[in-house]
Amino acid sequence: MLEKLVSFPTVSSESNLELVDWVEDYLASHGVKSRRVYNAEGTKANLYANVGPEVEGGVILSGHTDVVPVEGQAWDTDPFTVVEKDGKLYGRGTCDMKGFDALALAAVPLALKRGIKRPIQIALSYDEEVGCVGAPDMIDAMAEHMPRASAAVIGEPSMMKAVSGHKGAFGIQTHVHGFEVHSSLIHTGVSAVMEAAKLIDWANQMNAINAAAPVPADAATFVPPYTTLHVGVVHGGTANNITAKDCEFGLFIRCVPGDSFDYWTKAYLDKVAEVEAAMKAIRPEAWIETRVTKGVPGLKPEKDGAAEALVRRLTGDNSTNVVSYGTEAGQFQERGYSAIICGPGDIAQAHQPNEFIEISQLEAGEQFMHRLIDYLSED
DSSP, rough: OOOHHHSOOBTTTTTOOHHHHHHHHHHTTOOOEEEEETTTTTEEEEEEEESSSSSSSEEEEEEEEOOOOOOOOOOOOOSSOOEEETEEETTTTTTTTTHHHHHHHHHHHHHHHOOOOOEEEEEEESOOTTTSHHHHHHHHHHHHHSSSSSEEEEESSSSSOOOOOEEEEEEEEEEEEOOOBBBGGGGGGOHHEEEEEEHHHHHHHHHHHHHHOOOGGGGGTSSSSSSSEEEEEEOOSSSBBBBBBBEEEEEEEOOTTTHHHHHHHHHHHHHHHHHHHHHHHHHHTTTTEEEEOOOHHHHHOOOOOOHHHHHHHHEEEEOOOSSSSTTTTTHHHTTTTOEEEOSSGGGGTTTTTOEEEEEEHHHHHHHHHHHHHHHTTOO
């Protein structure tokens, strides 16, 4: 199963429909009807299905179908062919997160054979790796067309530990429009690169302030326990002797519980207005353009939540775990589902060249699925 899923090169920039076709046929071969939710262009699709009786109280097993690119990475093997070596399976997506997808799909025949009394609901999304774009429409469709599940397990790699919380995240794309002059006359022009640097430096200053501030109780278990701001890509300028006409960069903000997207958006746009005013004082033609990208909500730990209680029962894990990366779990929770993260593999291997998952992790995941089926078979 994993070998087949990895063989589909479902990088986020490409279509995932070939994989979706295969999964749909696989489910149909076991008598399970699935539904699709397409993107606007019809080039990608979410897929969801109800395995077992059409009753409430089931469990959602949620994964994503897309993977990150392999270009520019030094792979020792074909990234889209699973290779076994030293107790590990190498390949793009083995860890993040086709390993979990494979486990969920492989559990279907056993669940049907056992005659589970409450359903497993399979949920496979597109474009998780580029901002959790696909999942919201799928979750809405599931809520409309399927019996309400009691818990959603999002199978991102967690070493099969129960992860009950994660930070929220969103981005702001910024395009600084300067005014070109010869750099010997810098006082008459506006360098978009140098003005962008002021905004990037503001992000650094905010990180320092956040790191020095008292840690809120809700954020204490996160690493680091504060909201972080990061700029990873900057493009601008044409030559060293010309003030840059354009500079573009993306600001990415990960918020701890208690910090809102609205607060940080306003704080940044206030700084943008300050920098832009100084630019226009030199050249009225200069300006700054911003675009806020849709955020991924954080996952708030649920005290006595159904999903957490279930996963702890099935894994025996009673530790407290939160993570700083984002997942689709917050989107399920935002729509009223009890949600938790639990899946095979180590997040440290995700997105890396020679990505792998340990076979022992898949075995632990298989045991989890068997215990879940036992649970869903109870009266």
